[in-house]
Amino acid sequence: MVASIVVLCGGVGAARFLEGVVRAVDPATVTAIVNVADDAEFHGLHVSPDIDTVLYTLAGVVDPVHGWGVRDDTHVVQDALARLGRDIWFQLGDRDLATHLHRTALLREGVPLSEITARIARSLGVRVHVAPSSDERQATMVRTDDGWLAFQDYFVRRRQRDTVREVRFDGAATAARGVLEAIADASVVLVAPSNPIVSIGPILAVKGVRDALSRTRAPIVAVSPIIGGEALKGPAAAMLASLGHEVSPVGVARLYSDFLDVMVIDERDAALVAQVESSGARAVVAPTIMIDLAAKERLARIALDAAGAPARA
């Protein structure tokens, strides 16, 4: 039987991890299940930030500076929108905007997001099966001292400066076709080093996903996004802290304790092995910072090895 690798994904961190995975195994055997709770509408266009980051990265066209958006993109439309008096706090390059236009037009025709994503992946030459966790609308909301904010308001417009007091996911999203089956039939499930609260959290909140993870016979291996008490990117550390979780692989392992088999933690956190293992998962210590393509591939191989899954030589 061909190994089938499922990877639970947020945005930039997951995309970089996937770059390693597709060097360790045949990309056609990989299903990336991607968070959609960051999706939002700008100028009437449906934007799926995490899906696009994964697609652009795997297609090799991602902007290497930001980790999202298209490399060398222009901003002619956005500048013209500003002149028309529109608020353009959410950056949209021209090439990127074409993706949103295409997606939005197809959604309005009634094509499900999963099918649209598959078509865009094909156009971009991406061989990984990139699957939105749900075809339905799910929206991350964060409560701050100024009240509840939509995720992109918190994340982009207000630059994550608010302390997050509570997180909820609006919309009782059901899993997109094939998602629960992919988890059930997987050889390995990997949880990318994404924000456990607002990237992996919404995937786990999709109906049936958490249960499918508990039931699958596949080993489940997570890579900790927290290294030495900090997140390499984004507000994961601050969010864990303000929500009362330990800001370490231990805190992350506890959030996944009902399904996790192995947690890959960074060498800097080697002292935490016993604590991680007290949550029920085995801990594997490795260099986890993905500084270059070789490091990404090495990390992917370590995660696959930890699951006992064969990678390509």
Place this chain on the structure above:
Amino acid sequence: MVASIVVLCGGVGAARFLEGVVRAVDPATVTAIVNVADDAEFHGLHVSPDIDTVLYTLAGVVDPVHGWGVRDDTHVVQDALARLGRDIWFQLGDRDLATHLHRTALLREGVPLSEITARIARSLGVRVHVAPSSDERQATMVRTDDGWLAFQDYFVRRRQRDTVREVRFDGAATAARGVLEAIADASVVLVAPSNPIVSIGPILAVKGVRDALSRTRAPIVAVSPIIGGEALKGPAAAMLASLGHEVSPVGVARLYSDFLDVMVIDERDAALVAQVESSGARAVVAPTIMIDLAAKERLARIALDAAGAPARA
């Protein structure tokens, strides 16, 4: 009382005529009532070709080669849409696309097209009151030997190569707020040298417009789009012929005979004065080819003079 000039407008020909009108009178006294039956959706965006041609021309940003679209526009989005597999036979530059995005987003919020057009005009610094004939959907359909076609299919995709056997306007559009009042209260009504069938025709088909033109006390002056048996641009001549109309100012005057007071015809058609006048309108012979700004202004002044309306010195 301040003179108020109403101009019935199609696209490129009308926009060029308006450039002359705003040099002859205060732009703030001019209301351009513009055809919306060419409007269409591309990639989920609502495109209003005639309105945009009028706006871009009056704003001084129109592409001088085509007479539509934005000068020096780029096509990054369109190229990316093509790579995503979309059919891009309808050209959309990036700056132009921002207008459609803005308009579509506002339409989906429930803002009427007339209000949206006023806002875009303001953003572009256009002082003429540019008014869609209707806030409702009206769609020109042309019957060809291949059956009925949507207007842009006939006009752009198939490059007007089909013989037009019949024209109809779908949608029982009512006049946008202020349109009938503008005609009733006008000092002068000018009919721009636009296609009488598919540019002026749909405006006349909007409920109440033809009646308002018959009732207004304002003199109504049309400029013939047909010169020496030909249209300077577009399929007006072929369309008049295939629909059984005379391909001359006489044929045009007859289409407007229930409301027209004066028809401005080109010097080359001087021999047709008596025939034009047999339709009931007075004929004024003048050079009507708008080769430059001076010619546009001269033509506007001739039309206004013919109506007995005072232009600025």
